Amino acid sequence: MALIRTVYPTTSLPLTISISNLPVRSNMSLRCSNQPQLHSRKLVLAVKEKLEKEHHHLPVGPNGRDDEDMILWFLKDRKFSVEDAVSKLTKAIKWRQDFGVSKLTEENVRDVAQTGKSYVHNFLDVSDRPVLVVVASKHVPDAQDPADDERLCVFLIEKALSKLPTGKEKILGIVDLRGFGTKNADLKFLTFLFDVFYYYYPKRLSEVLFVDAPFVFQPIWQLVKPMLKSYASMVKFCSAETVRKEYFTNETLPPSFRD
CATH class of the missing domain: 1.20.120 (Four Helix Bundle (Hemerythrin (Met), subunit A))
Structure with a gap:
């Protein structure tokens, strides 16, 4: 066994230490961290x-x-x-x-995007997530071709994902239900929206805020909820005030929530 002989500076007494008892840096933790x-x-x-x-x-x-x-x-x-x-x-x-x-562009979704029914917010939320906003009161199923709505939906998801900061993987969805009425109800599109996230963009949604849902929305939610499976747990019903206070700063708040 190798020994080291040293001396206490104050007493000059010899001290013998076994090298085998000294702490040894091992690369075992490095190997373990690399295994996954x-x-x-x-x-x-x-x-x-x-x-x-x-x-x-x-x-x-x-x-x-x-x-x-x-x-x-x-x-x-x-x-x-x-x-x-x-x-x-x-x-x-x-x-x-x-x-x-891959062929979706600002140009080929321009007409339906101009309704303002959905958009990607210019700023991230306080958790550095890109924000996809749906303004339900501006969605009238009979006013546009459903295929156009679907193309806009997918284009905006792609746009939101392209804004992910380094190290971030998920986006925030906001469904603004203020002013929502029966004329805006569209179970088919809502199901399409969640199917797209479930099958084609899995785990890209961090949270979905249903803002100021009126009473008329409740029966619709009860119909849709079972279809959403695990995604239903991501939905949070909240007020516009909660959005203002908990998800954005004064500088980054979406314009429609400044009222």
Whole structure:
């Protein structure tokens, strides 16, 4: 056993210390911290290989079958099950292709966007989340083609996600129900909205605020709630005052909540 001989400065008494008792820096914690990343990497490659082998017809590139960031996100959503991630990813990539998500632009959603029924707020909330606002009183189902509403919805989700700060992964949804009436009720579109988030943008919604919901909205909510599954727990009914005080500063508050 190696020994070190030293001396107390005040007493000059010799002190013998065993090196084996000295604290030793180990790289064990570093190896352990790397294990989850290595495991995730292997699963990403497994999904990628499976998609290439079984679904080679799917597109590649950003949001395609070889997009490793997208693969990892769906693995997390499916609790790192390769089979489940492949199944859900296949549907999502196919849907993006059929829907023409990559072709959506400000120009081809301009007409419906000008109604003001939905928009991405210019500022982040106090938790640094991009904010997608829906103004329910401006949505009249018979006034626009439902397909136009769906395209606007998806375009704005993409726009909100593009504003995510580094390290952030989720957005805040605000459904402003002030002035909502039966003429604004649209179960089909509301179901489409949550289906899009559940199947194609999983775990991208952090929270959904239903602001100042009138009594007439309650029966609609009771019909929709069972369809939302786990997303129903993300919904918070609150007042406009709560939005002002808890989610924004005076400088970042959406214009419609300054009243």
